[in-house]
Amino acid sequence: MAKARVRKPRLLLIQGANMEHLGHRQPELYGTTTARELDALLLAEAARRAIDLEILYTNVEGEAVSAIYRAVRAGLDGLLFNPAGFLHSGFALRDCLRSIDVPAIEIHMTNIERRGYGSVTAEAAVGSIAGFGIDSYLLALEAMLARLNRA
Numbered sequence: 001m002a003k004a005r006v007r008k009p010r011l012l013l014i015q016g017a018n019m020e021h022l023g024h025r026q027p028e029l030y031g032t033t034t035a036r037e038l039d040a041l042l043l044a045e046a047a048r049r050a051i052d053l054e055i056l057y058t059n060v061e062g063e064a065v066s067a068i069y070r071a072v073r074a075g076l077d078g079l080l081f082n083p084a085g086f087l088h089s090g091f092a093l094r095d096c097l098r099s100i101d102v103p104a105i106e107i108h109m110t111n112i113e114r115r116g117y118g119s120v121t122a123e124a125a126v127g128s129i130a131g132f133g134i135d136s137y138l139l140a141l142e143a144m145l146a147r148l149n150r151a
Contacts, residue, residue, distance in 0.1 A: 012068065033133075042055065042138075080144060095124075
């Protein structure tokens with residue numbers, strides 16, 4: 001009897017406005033790890049955990065919304081997102097998150113509450129991870145896998 005092939009979880013990470021400049025933008029807050037280095041770290045961790053991870057950087061909220069809907073139609077299992085520059089005004093992104101039936105986890109490298117920021121998208125996420133630098137992304141991957149394994 002042949003073993004059933006288990007499909008890798010399909011995740012999409014949306015990196016919002018200004019995240020492409022990671023490593024150069026306010027290193028006192030966000031560190032010196034570049035976007036390219038973070039991507040390599042996350043893709044290696046995803047491969048180790050048998051996750052199919054796609055990463056999209058966009059400075060345009062509508063592009064993020066369109067990418068999410070495309071991914072959901074293609075069988076997305078979970079969404080990770082750092083709204084970054086969409087933090088205060090990402091109402092279209094929030095409405096998109098409300099309308100999808102896959103779990104979404106919001107990620108922030110800094111503790112936005114401590115910095116006095118509120119997120120308009122957080123209420124549409126199953127949870128948020130903030131304040132752990134680039135480790136916030138690794139923790140989000142772990143949390144998403146735990147969530148998907150419970151489902």
